[in-house]
Structures are given as C-alpha cells and as structure tokens.
Amino acid sequence: MKKIIVLLAALGFLATEVSRAEKLPGTKKSAHYQSGEIIVTAGRVEELKKDVTSSVTVITREEIKESPARDLGELLAEKSIGQIQKYPGTLTSVGIRGFRTETHGNDLKGKSLILLNGRRAGTGNLSKILTENIERIEIIRGAASVQYGSAAMGGVVNVITRKGEGIPSFFVEHKQGTYGYYETSAGMSGTIDSFDFSGSYTMSDRGDYDTADGQRYYNTAYRDKVGGSVNVGYGFAEGNRIGVIYSYFDVDHQGSPNRLAVNSHVDYVKLKNESLDFIYEGEMPGSSWNWMARYYNGEDFRYYPISGFKQTVDQQGAQGQVTYKDNIVRVTAGVDWLKYNQLTSSAPKDADFENPAFFLLSKAGLLEERLILSAGVRYDDYDVDIKNDEGASANADNLTKNFGIAYHVTDNLKLRVNYGEGFRMPTPDELAADYTVDWGPWGSYTYLGNPNLKPESSQTYEGGIDITVDGFTGALTYFYTDFNDMIKSVYVSSGDYFTWENLGGAVISGIEGELSYVFPVSNAVFMNPYASFTYLTEYKDNETDELLTYTPETNIAAGVRINDNNGLSGRFNLAYIGKTEITYPAPGTKGGFAVADVSLSKRFVLDEEHGRGFTIKGAIDNLFDRNYEYVSGYPMPGRSFTLGLRVDI
Secondary structure: OHHHHHHHHHHHHHHHHOOOOOOOOOOOOOOOOEOOEOEEOOOOOOEEHHHOOOEEEEEOHHHHHHOOOOEHHHHHHHOOOOEEEEEOOOEEEEEEOOEEOOOOOOOOOOOOEEEEOOEEOOOOOHHHOEOOOEEEEEEEEOOOHHHHOOOOOOEEEEEEEOOOOOOOEEEEEEEEEHHHEEEEEEEEEEEEOOEEEEEEEEEEEEOOEEOOOOOEEOOOOEEEEEEEEEEEEEEEOOOEEEEEEEEEEEEEEEEOOOOHHHOOOOOEEEEEEEEEEEEEEEEOOOOOEEEEEEEEEEEEEEEEOOOOEEEEEEEEEEEEEEEEEOOOEEEEEEEEEEEEEEEEOOOOOEEEEEEEEEEEEEEEEEOOOOEEEEEEEEEEEEEEEEOOOOOOEEEEEEEEEEEEEEEEEEOOEEEEEEEEEEEEOOOHHHHHOEEEEEOHHHOEEEEEOOOOOOOEEEEEEEEEEEEEEOOEEEEEEEEEEEEEOOEEEEEEOOOOEEEEEEOOOEEEEEEEEEEEEOEEOOOOEEEEEEEEEEEEEEEEEOOOOOEOOOOOOEEEEEEEEEEEOOOEEEEEEEEEEOOEEEOOOOOEEEOOEEEEEEEEEEEEEEEOOOOEEEEEEEEEEOOOOOOOOOEOOEOOOOOEEEEEEEEEO
16 A cells, blocks of 8 residues: 555656646546536447436535545445435445445355446445545436346445546645544646556544444454545547556454343454456547547455454456447447456355456437437356365356437436346356355255256336426426346255255335535525435235335435535535335334434635645534434444534645
C-alpha cells in the first residue's frame, strides 16, 4: 500500500503545479448529468437512460459525496435498495427483487451480481468496495444475464470508477467520530496533456460500538482497514484510450461477533480484495464502429485465525466487444472469459471454474427514435474441476435471451416493457463435490456433487412508465418473475451422503417506484425531496407455498436534500425495511424498522478557478437512536456522530 500512497502524493503534487490541461480531442468524458440526461451502461455501451427499456436507478457522484456512507454496503442500505443483510463490521449483501448477492468468497452462489466497471467484481460483499473514487453507481433491476452472465437474476449493481478530467487537483480529508472512529483519505484527479488520472486512498479504525439501549457490543471493532482505487488513462489518435484501474481493500482485524447474547470477544477475520484491469477503448473517426478490450485479474481472500479457516479465490477474466451504430441501429457482439481458482483450507481444497461466453446485443430507434426496440442473446459454457484425490469434474451450458420495447409518448413521458431471462450456474461443489468433512463430535459428512444439475433460471416480465418534466422525475414499474430449478441441498439416506438437486421454484412479483422533485426556495437555495420504494405483492416458494425467507415485503427510502449557490448542502434520509420471514435463530417473522441519518457540509472557496478551498462536514447516523437489526440478533450501532474536514488543493 505504500506504493499507492507514494503514487497519490506524487500525482497530487504534480497536479498542483501544472496549469489547466487541454482535453484531448476524442477522449470521452465521464458519464454524468448533462442537459437533464443520465448516461448509463445497462447494455454494456454508453447510452442515455431515457432509451433503456428496463428499470435502472442511478446514484450520482453528488449523492455519494453528500452521503455519510463509508462503503457500498452502507450506501445501498441507506438507499434501501432491496433486502440488506448487514452484520457488524465489513460483511454486507444486498437482495434485489428477492435475489441476493453472495457475501463469502467469490460471487458464484449469488443471485444478484456486483460489477466493477462492467466486469464481475469477484465478490458479493459490498463492504469491500469503498465509495471515495466512484463516479456513479448503476442499479439494473431485473434479469441481466444476457449482458453479464451467471448470477444476474435479480439485478446488477455496476460500480463505475471515476475518470480524471479538468484541472488537476489533490485533496486530503480527515473524519473523527463516535466509538473511536477515524478515517483519513487522500486523492487526486485531473488531466495532463494526453493523460487522465483519478485515485484515492483511505485508512480507518473504529472501536467496539454501543447499541441504542447503551449496551456495549464487544468484538465489533476493526483495525487497519485500508482501501484504494487508481484509474489512469492515456488518450491517443482520436477516440482511443488505454486505461489501467487498480482497486484494493484490506482489513487486518475485523471483529467477528456472535449474537449479542452469546458474543465471542476474541474471534476475528482478515479480509482482502484487490484487482487490476487493463482496458483499451477505441473508435475509428468518422466511422460507425467502436470497440473495447479488457484483461483483468484479482484475488479475494478471507481468513479466520481462531478456527484456521482460510480461502483464496484467484480471478482472471477477459472481455472483448465490437459495436456498430448508425442513425437507426446499434449492434454489439462480444466474448467474455472468466476463470476462478479456489484454494480452501478445508474440503474441497482446490477447485477451478472456467466460463467462456458469447453474446449479441441489438437496439433500434424507429419513428424518429420515439420507438426503441432492444434484444439480446448469450451462450455460456462452464467447466469445473475439483482437484482432490477423486479428480471430480463436470460441465454445463446455458442459452439466455431478452427483449424490450420503449415508446416516448412525448419528450417527457416514456412507456416501457421488458422480458429478461436470468440464470445461476451450479457451483463446483454442487456439480462435482466428492469429499468428507469431519465435524468432530457431530460426526463426518460426505458430499457428492450432482453433474446432472440444471442452472437455476428465471423469467422476468415487467412494464413501467418514466416521467421527466421541469424539476420532477418519476418512475413506476410492475414486475413478475418466475424462478425455476432452485438448487437445494438434500440428504440421501440410502447412501448416507449429501448432494444437491433442482427442487421447485418461486414466484416473485411487485411494484417499485422512485420520484424526485427539485425546486427553488429562493434565488440561491434549492430543495430536493425524493422517495423510492419496492413492495412485493407475491414472494412464495412454489414447493412449500410459504413466503420466501430473508425477503422483506417492503423497502422505502425517502428524504430531502437542500443546497445553495454558496457551498452549503444538507440532507435528511429515512430508510425503512419491512417485515421479513427468517429461519434463524428460530423460524418466524422479523419486524420492520426505520433508521434516519442527517448530514451537512459547507464549502469555502479560496480559488474558484483551480477549485481550491476547504469543506467542513458533519453527519449523524441513526438520528433517533433506534434499536434495529438487519440480521436478527446482530444489533447495529446507536446514535453516532462524525465531523470532518476536507482540503482541496
């Protein structure tokens, strides 16, 4: 990590000494609000959100900056994006439309997918992704497996790293807060001739926290948590850029408490996730063609020193795609390649997973681009190999399709319908396991894979309406998902072993919406009330006819932002998660809860031309000091405060 600090400091110092850089012709600006439009990459290429046929939510850089959230997990919890499964410390997953990400190891067992800049992040644990150097976050609701492959059944959370632009700048920021919390960050952003760069580095500690009833919750502290992100690019010719993105997360000591009533004071976990991307984006000037090629590799690591459990998942991947676009049609064809190598201290000790895929995506704009048609198809092949004494292996494949229609009734009103298929391929364990686990006094258990497993699959139908007029934006969507071939663990008494089978499915349907209204309070002050919600009308297991567990009926986020033209901004946010059926510690219904936070900042400009100045900011989490739990038995902190100072050079 010292290399990252040196790089950030060197680039930051250089940034303060150079004059305004000229933007290289042909290089692309980071996608952002422009003339009331938002650019998204739901179809793997940049397009206007108004031309997307599915339901997409965008969290902008301004919203991220205003939020007190420290990582992606806290941010999505604050936005109440689906079902949040959050434990004390650095372990958070999210469920979208009833399908959850996988928090441990890689993302193969997840049913919603986390992406970094359009490729698999290699983890479903949202706490491993810090928010400092993020340009925006795109949440694609509904099946997106045609675009991104296995696990994208409920939706996709695509985290877009910031690209440098404009006058080079450097910042340093420090925060102090309740429970011994501190966080120090430094970073830079800008362009110098043909180079663009953006990066940040953050380190933080926090002690054990108190619950809202004043009870100290031991073993919830973390020490030496660090994270960094660097995005460096070089533009050449016209419309061509070579880029390198490095992302890093590490926590040396994260308390791993049990439930409060039987809390462990000593158990802890070490976590690490890092990745390196090489990207080439190009186009031919005056041509209808553009392309992208990427190679990336990374590692996801977790270690429990007390139990001795250790797992390392090495990830490699490559992407290549070519797009043709004219005034009516856009066609993107490409290939994805992914390989995971899993090393585990317990059985199965070593497993390989390889996945080549081919896809074709198309979109057409008819009737003067008022009618938008989209369609796509993808073929995935999977090979798994468990490297134990038996040398078990298996393979499977899958074909996925989607199509959608959007119609702009007026410039301010869009109707849309969409059909998407999703799938989750069986994991190496589920397909090819052949090992025995010794659980000491509880006996030994044998696990055998089932090479005849079919992928879990889903078919989602949705229809919606989007409205944008003056300062008001709104969206309303109804969705219906048929989930089939659910993979479940079963015990085979005749052979005295465990295996996996495709058993039943589920129906999940509901309504989701969001609205926002920006209006002037005075000539210099603007107010922005907002709200979003998801309400499930049906979420039952077809086999048992019981409600799906760990799937809240209702999610709501609402609040108000306020800002003026003199650097003052503030926000009040309320997030509500409704009642949820659970199985642990006992089957039953976990009640809903609401949690509020408030933040306020004031920027003082010293040099407007170069963006130099300083910002004082403060935040209160759990404003009303409520007792609440995302996971039953694991209470969250009581009311807490942070105060920070950011200096921009």
